[in-house]
Amino acid sequence: MNQFNWDQAFTLDFDLNDGLSKHAETTKRYLSQMKDMYQDQQVVEEILKNDDPLIYEFYELGCPERAGDLAFGTTMIHPGKIGNEYYMTKGHFHQIVDTAEVYYTLKGEGYMMLENLEGDWKVERMERGKALYVPRGYAHRTINTGDEILTAFYVFDANAGHDYGTIETKGYHHIVCDIDGEMKVLDNPRW
């Protein structure tokens, strides 16, 4: 989809409360598209027998992948769990690894899981009214630990690209789970 001329100024609405635009369609990620990423494969299979829940959605506005352009939009992670693991995005490195990304949380609460190629990692809290800087070199995954949709406005270099493969193959070193009603960061047993 590319409804915009990125050589001309344009505006696009994103509701400050729920992040939604009335003039663009979200890209949707269902459980079936990321089923291998959750730890409890038995629960995943069980759920997929009857249902294919929407885990997250985001706007891809078709920004050309040119130096100097900036891709932007909102992302919305729905509330829920697969077993005790919170709904999350696939997460990705940028293909040009040393490119940053900025998030500004509009609603909800959760965490960003960050990890670089050397295995250095960090979780950062995301909450309404907080900007989050994802530094160069860090894969990032958004995790919704709350009861409502977690939504954030994001901006990154349009030519940064996305590398999902590295994360799909190896996962993150850590996972974020609900243990007796509390958010806990655990070692990924499948790493």
Place this chain on the structure above:
Amino acid sequence: MNQFNWDQAFTLDFDLNDGLSKHAETTKRYLSQMKDMYQDQQVVEEILKNDDPLIYEFYELGCPERAGDLAFGTTMIHPGKIGNEYYMTKGHFHQIVDTAEVYYTLKGEGYMMLENLEGDWKVERMERGKALYVPRGYAHRTINTGDEILTAFYVFDANAGHDYGTIETKGYHHIVCDIDGEMKVLDNPRW
């Protein structure tokens, strides 16, 4: 000021209503710092005899000017007029001209005045909940035409740099004024 380590993830609060952070200081631009930019120099002199009004402020967070980093923050343009010309930012080209910028308006209303080196220009409406794409190659100036502070969250390539000089010398081809209570775009008589 550089209180952040840009090689590590960090968060910073920006109130979703007024754009203000409780943990950073704004850079402030007073009339005296941009007095030549307004058309009615007599009014400017008159005002500066007794006062030096705050026109706008913004957060400079000290992002290193490296490829792949992103500078971000909020900008707040106060409401008011110099003669019939609305309060506005200085406006600037990026030093690397072909770099874009994204604004997401949190409060208030106004316009972005855009102009490239070939003289192509456009005004785009800014209002709460609208993202604005400033394309590569366009100088941009934010203008507050409303009664309250106009505030927006912004992101741009940290190595883009700012070129204020080109605008300070020549101005924009057009100015935005209140004519009998209505916002009008007029030719800049001083161009």
